[in-house]
Amino acid sequence: MIPENVVWLILLSPFLSFAVISIVIRPFFNQFRNVSSHLTIASISISLFLSIWFLISVINNDVSIDSYQSQSWISLGILEISIGIISDSLTAIMLIVVTSVSLMVQIYSTSYMENDSGYSRYFAYMSLFTASMIGLIMASNVVQLYAFWELVGLSSYLLIGFWYHKPSAAAAAKKAFIITRFGDFGLLLAILYLFSNGETFAANGLNSLDISDINLAAKTGILASGVVTWVAIGIFAGAIGKSGQFPLHTWLPDAMEGPTPVSALIHAATMVAAGVFLVARFFDLFHSSEAAMTTVAVTGVFTALFAASMGLVMTDIKRVLAYSTISQLGYMMLALGIGAYGPAIFHLFTHAFFKALLFLGSGSVNHATGTFDMRYMGGLRKSMPWTYSTFLIGALSLSGIFPLAGFWSKDEILTHAWSSSMNISTIVYIFALLAVFMTAFYMFRVIFMTFEGDFKGGAQSDPSLNLINPDVHLQESPKAMVVPLLVLGLMSIIGGFLVNPPVNLVVIPEHWLSHFLHADSIKFNFVVAILSSLIAGAGILLAYLIYGQPKLISHSVYRITNPIHRVLINKYFLDEFYESFITTRVIYNSIAKSIDWADRLVIDGIVRQIGLVSRNLGKIIAPIQTGQSQGYGLILSLGTILIIVIYILFK
Amino acid sequence: MNLENFLIVSAAIFAIGLYGTISKRNVITVLMSIELMLNAVNIAAVAFSRYLDPSLISQGTDVTRSALTGQIFSLFIVTVAAAEIALGVAIIITVYRSRETVFITDVNQMRH
Numbered sequence: 001m002i003p004e005n006v007v008w009l010i011l012l013s014p015f016l017s018f019a020v021i022s023i024v025i026r027p028f029f030n031q032f033r034n035v036s037s038h039l040t041i042a043s044i045s046i047s048l049f050l051s052i053w054f055l056i057s058v059i060n061n062d063v064s065i066d067s068y069q070s071q072s073w074i075s076l077g078i079l080e081i082s083i084g085i086i087s088d089s090l091t092a093i094m095l096i097v098v099t100s101v102s103l104m105v106q107i108y109s110t111s112y113m114e115n116d117s118g119y120s121r122y123f124a125y126m127s128l129f130t131a132s133m134i135g136l137i138m139a140s141n142v143v144q145l146y147a148f149w150e151l152v153g154l155s156s157y158l159l160i161g162f163w164y165h166k167p168s169a170a171a172a173a174k175k176a177f178i179i180t181r182f183g184d185f186g187l188l189l190a191i192l193y194l195f196s197n198g199e200t201f202a203a204n205g206l207n208s209l210d211i212s213d214i215n216l217a218a219k220t221g222i223l224a225s226g227v228v229t230w231v232a233i234g235i236f237a238g239a240i241g242k243s244g245q246f247p248l249h250t251w252l253p254d255a256m257e258g259p260t261p262v263s264a265l266i267h268a269a270t271m272v273a274a275g276v277f278l279v280a281r282f283f284d285l286f287h288s289s290e291a292a293m294t295t296v297a298v299t300g301v302f303t304a305l306f307a308a309s310m311g312l313v314m315t316d317i318k319r320v321l322a323y324s325t326i327s328q329l330g331y332m333m334l335a336l337g338i339g340a341y342g343p344a345i346f347h348l349f350t351h352a353f354f355k356a357l358l359f360l361g362s363g364s365v366n367h368a369t370g371t372f373d374m375r376y377m378g379g380l381r382k383s384m385p386w387t388y389s390t391f392l393i394g395a396l397s398l399s400g401i402f403p404l405a406g407f408w409s410k411d412e413i414l415t416h417a418w419s420s421s422m423n424i425s426t427i428v429y430i431f432a433l434l435a436v437f438m439t440a441f442y443m444f445r446v447i448f449m450t451f452e453g454d455f456k457g458g459a460q461s462d463p464s465l466n467l468i469n470p471d472v473h474l475q476e477s478p479k480a481m482v483v484p485l486l487v488l489g490l491m492s493i494i495g496g497f498l499v500n501p502p503v504n505l506v507v508i509p510e511h512w513l514s515h516f517l518h519a520d521s522i523k524f525n526f527v528v529a530i531l532s533s534l535i536a537g538a539g540i541l542l543a544y545l546i547y548g549q550p551k552l553i554s555h556s557v558y559r560i561t562n563p564i565h566r567v568l569i570n571k572y573f574l575d576e577f578y579e580s581f582i583t584t585r586v587i588y589n590s591i592a593k594s595i596d597w598a599d600r601l602v603i604d605g606i607v608r609q610i611g612l613v614s615r616n617l618g619k620i621i622a623p624i625q626t627g628q629s630q631g632y633g634l635i636l637s638l639g640t641i642l643i644i645v646i647y648i649l650f651k
Numbered sequence: 652m653n654l655e656n657f658l659i660v661s662a663a664i665f666a667i668g669l670y671g672t673i674s675k676r677n678v679i680t681v682l683m684s685i686e687l688m689l690n691a692v693n694i695a696a697v698a699f700s701r702y703l704d705p706s707l708i709s710q711g712t713d714v715t716r717s718a719l720t721g722q723i724f725s726l727f728i729v730t731v732a733a734a735e736i737a738l739g740v741a742i743i744i745t746v747y748r749s750r751e752t753v754f755i756t757d758v759n760q761m762r763h
Contacts, residue, residue, distance in 0.1 A: 629758075
């Protein structure tokens with residue numbers, strides 16, 4: 001059994017690295033900046049090692065959900081806010097995902113960020129992010145979870161705005177922070193609602209803020225079904241914000257302004273998956289409410305399709321990947337919504353690896369060409385063979401091609417939707433298949449535009465960059481960047497089949513991950529698998545016909561589909577809608593104006609009235625002060641006599 | 652002779668002093684009136700001490716051996732009054748030098 005102190009070390013190790021870099025190294029030893037990256041990598045390696053130990057302990061049942069006693073943090077009457085570790089299989093799996101992807105990204109960053117002046121700052125933030133994410137995963141109490149949830153949002157803000165001198169990066173950071181705040185408000189309301197139901201919990205010997213107690217109370221019917229639904233919806237609002245689900249998805253594509261490894265770690269593999277994790281964490285709560293489950297499923301499937309459609313037309317490689325991430329997160333949400341807990345976490349697991357791989361691959365491409373715009377790339381296959389082959393693995397895995405990791409997880413979700421008895425599952429299944437088609441199409445559009453054909457000049461011909469001396473050197477990226485790509489590529493190949501195999505392997509039992517997560521496993525269905533593979537293949541074929549070499553369907557299809565293309569490239573005009581309607585009309589013109597009015601008239605008015613009263617009172621009293629001291633003496637004497645008279649009369 | 656006689660004298664002197672303080676324009680006269688009031692208080696203090704000392708009344712012993720509290724107080728008051736007169740006259744002389752007046756009604760710079 002792994003001692004509790006050692007589990008805490010998983011969290012403390014990267015946090016310590018953050019503290020040391022920002023307090024000691026950055027102010028005093030900034031010239032030894034390599035120490036920052038080495039410290040970060042070392043601390044996350046320790047976390048990864050301990051996470052593996054933790055996973056083994058959980059597998060061997062040395063550690064169970066109630067192994068570690070929560071410590072009391074704040075006591076408020078019957079309500080007790082505690083702090084502790086929730087040591088279940090979900091924690092163990094998530095810890096592995098976060099620490100291993102983070103480690104790969106940090107190694108990659110040492111090379112990618114090499115010439116950046118904010119090198120130490122970058123690694124400090126990355127350590128902080130990793131620590132917060134680990135804290136979020138381990139939290140056993142909603143208040144503790146909320147604190148780390150916000151810390152994760154903060155580090156995301158800091159890292160999106162890492163190049164804060166760029167106005168677009170600063171704006172994107174603010175946008176991400178504010179839009180996710182809308183969702184977090186829902187989460188906060190859910191927590192407060194639970195808090196107000198403390199008596200109900202206490203009557204049954206439970207703690208209203210303890211996560212396993214909340215799940216237990218929902219499952220056993222201690223909580224009224226209305227309360228369960230509202231709490232679940234509130235929690236889901238938080239998940240919508242963090243996981244970029246419709247309608248709060250607009251921040252995620254803009255978040256691509258941050259450095260590419262940040263996009264890989266935070267906005268693809270881990271933080272955006274925190275929303276999915278949150279729903280999974282409260283799965284029993286969600287499962288107790290039909291309405292909440294339907295909300296999750298509908299939001300998920302709509303987002304999956306909606307985001308994928310925008311991914312079809314984007315020309316910025318990172319934005320395509322960003323929309324793909326939103327779409328895949330929608331997949332996980334829809335899986336949770338139809339009750340497929342195991343497949344959702346399985347997809348989260350595989351997605352973390354192949355999406356991080358794709359982002360790091362796009363960073364590698366950017367390293368060589370100096371641009372993210374695919375229209376100025378092309379032909380990189382010859383000069384960057386490693387990047388190309390790993391990117392191809394990632395794209396195939398994401399498209400769900402047999403036998404890569406993405407195939408297995410996506411297939412489980414589809415099979416669940418196929419065989420689920422819920423009313424909406426048929427619609428969910430059809431929409432999910434449509435999204436599979438789009439995913440395959442846009443991923444291979446990226447492949448053909450980036451790696452095939454002739455090179456179109458990179459940063460030199462990109463007018464939006466407007467560089468005086470663009471850095472274009474078509475060659476493979478350095479080893480520190482290629483090795484993480486290879487490791488993640490390997491995980492994208494084997495991560496699916498080996499972790500959750502449909503049949504018994506030599507040492508790995510059938511559906512290991514599903515059983516480990518105590519979720520239902522579903523039998524492999526050949527019809528579903530072949531159908532989804534055919535549809536993905538069709539998507540790839542269409543991408544080849546339009547963007548491949550030779551171009552069999554010319555770009556004139558653009559002209560035919562021009563109106564649709566315009567809508568898609570403008571992201572359904574949602575940004576404009578938010579900008580002109582919500583921001584200007586609702587927030588500026590209604591809320592801000594009325595608050596301004598209240599501030600001017602009510603608050604300022606009160607202050608002004610207090611001033612006026614004193615002034616006017618002073619004007620009335622002032623003439624008494626004549627400067628004639630004998631007058632004062634007279635009043636004084638008369639007053640004294642008056643007091644004496646009153647005393648005698650009323651004695 | 653009993654306590655009332657002393658108190659009547661004291662009250663009369665105090666009233667005369669108060670009247671002088673409030674009504675006279677000349678600061679010297681005002682100061683003198685204040686002295687009258689202080690001395691009225693002295694008379695009252697000594698008389699009270701002589702007739703109403705609680706330690707003597709409770710024991711019912713010889714009244715001539717009082718604790719002398721009021722008498723000592725009146726000595727202090729006399730001392731303070733002397734100091735006050737010295738200061739007061741000094742201020743009057745300074746004011747007279749700069750303004751050529753000893754009328755209290757002319758010194759009204761502290762008005763609103």
